Amino acid sequence: MKKQKPMSQDWFATARTLSEALPYLQRYAGAIVVIKFGGHAMGDTDEMASFARDIVLMRQVGVNPVIVHGGGPMINEMLGKLNIQSDFVRGKRVTDAATMEVVEMVLSGMVNKRIVQAIQDEGGRAVGLSGKDGGMITCEADDPELGLVGRPVEIDTDLLHHLFTGGFIPVIAPLGMGQEGETYNINGDTVAGTIAAALKADRLLLLTDTAGVKDANGDVVTQLSPAHVRALTDQGVIAGGMIPKTETALTAIAGGVRAAVIMDGRAPNACLLELFTDHGAGSIIRDSDPLIQPMA
Numbered sequence: 692m693k694k695q696k697p698m699s700q701d702w703f704a705t706a707r708t709l710s711e712a713l714p715y716l717q718r719y720a721g722a723i724v725v726i727k728f729g730g731h732a733m734g735d736t737d738e739m740a741s742f743a744r745d746i747v748l749m750r751q752v753g754v755n756p757v758i759v760h761g762g763g764p765m766i767n768e769m770l771g772k773l774n775i776q777s778d779f780v781r782g783k784r785v786t787d788a789a790t791m792e793v794v795e796m797v798l799s800g801m802v803n804k805r806i807v808q809a810i811q812d813e814g815g816r817a818v819g820l821s822g823k824d825g826g827m828i829t830c831e832a833d834d835p836e837l838g839l840v841g842r843p844v845e846i847d848t849d850l851l852h853h854l855f856t857g858g859f860i861p862v863i864a865p866l867g868m869g870q871e872g873e874t875y876n877i878n879g880d881t882v883a884g885t886i887a888a889a890l891k892a893d894r895l896l897l898l899t900d901t902a903g904v905k906d907a908n909g910d911v912v913t914q915l916s917p918a919h920v921r922a923l924t925d926q927g928v929i930a931g932g933m934i935p936k937t938e939t940a941l942t943a944i945a946g947g948v949r950a951a952v953i954m955d956g957r958a959p960n961a962c963l964l965e966l967f968t969d970h971g972a973g974s975i976i977r978d979s980d981p982l983i984q985p986m987a
């Protein structure tokens with residue numbers, strides 16, 4: 692007869708966590724969650740695999756995840772190898788025609804396919820796209836000073852809805868097309884926020900390399916209202932690369948997204964913690980949110 696191993700405390704804790712996830716699993720069934728996977732959040736192969744596993748689990752329990760990725764550090768590396776100088780103005784890369792070729796090659800050809808492969812390896816069905824596919828993102832030039840940097844003016848989500856129906860996971864590189872068919876480079880946070888608003892997503896998760904939005908003492912603020920974000924920005928506490936993220940979060944919320952979360956994408960199972968546990972992760976920015984359980 693098969694002998695059972697004695698139960699350890701760990702197994703009880705695992706079972707309790709699964710049980711606690713039930714109300715969250717029920718709430719998020721059918722929900723759309725847009726995840727911005729920044730270049731700094733990607734980490735090594737193991738971290739990429741862990742991220743992919745979380746995404747496949749989300750899809751398995753009926754969530755519709757949409758990945759929008761960055762890849763700034765990888766673009767910098769390739770431009771360096773090719774001896775092409777690159778400058779940033781207000782957090783956006785000045786993009787001439789030669790830079791654009793490299794940006795598209797790295798984002799669509801390398802970073803996008805690496806994420807698609809990682810999701811496939813975990814048993815999901817990922818489809819790699821850029822904002823150019825299916826006319827998803829139409830752009831105008833953002834600012835003449837920035838060259839081929841685009842500002843999304845029209846979003847077509849038809850293709851994404853077809854992919855949700857088929858059970859596919861869209862993985863989107865932040866590129867768009869102009870009226871004349873020209874290619875534009877767009878900041879990844881901007882694309883994630885714009886697509887989340889167009890889809891009226893339930894959550895926008897912005898995965899970066901810091902635990903969340905920090906206050907003047909350096910402590911992570913776990914819950915913020917738009918007014919609180921504006922005050923921290925006016926005080927200069929929210930600065931640098933955090934500014935486009937919080938601005939994206941506020942624009943997305945104003946556009947109909949229920950809540951945005953800024954969190955450390957390198958932390959193990961960050962997305963699952965945020966969506967399916969009482970604990971949550973990072974800083975959540977929202978007006979009011981029926982998907983959040985009232986505190987006991």
Ligand SMILES: Nc1ncnc2c1ncn2[C@@H]1O[C@H](COP(=O)(O)OP(=O)(O)O)[C@@H](O)[C@H]1O
Nearest residue numbers: 729731899901903904905928929930931932933
């Ligand atoms: N109040 C703040 N809280 C947290 N991070 C902040 C804050 N103000 C500025 N930052 C900076 O913003 C960075 C995140 O932006 P960025 O490096 O552009 O991310 P990504 O490359 O993932 O898009 C943090 O690593 C931190 O240095």
Ligand SMILES: CC(=O)N[C@@H](CCC(=O)OP(=O)(O)O)C(=O)O
Nearest residue numbers: 730761762763783784877878879
């Ligand atoms: C216009 C602009 O700046 N585009 C970005 C696109 C990639 C990106 O946003 O990457 P991260 O999210 O990893 O920073 C760039 O060229 O770096």
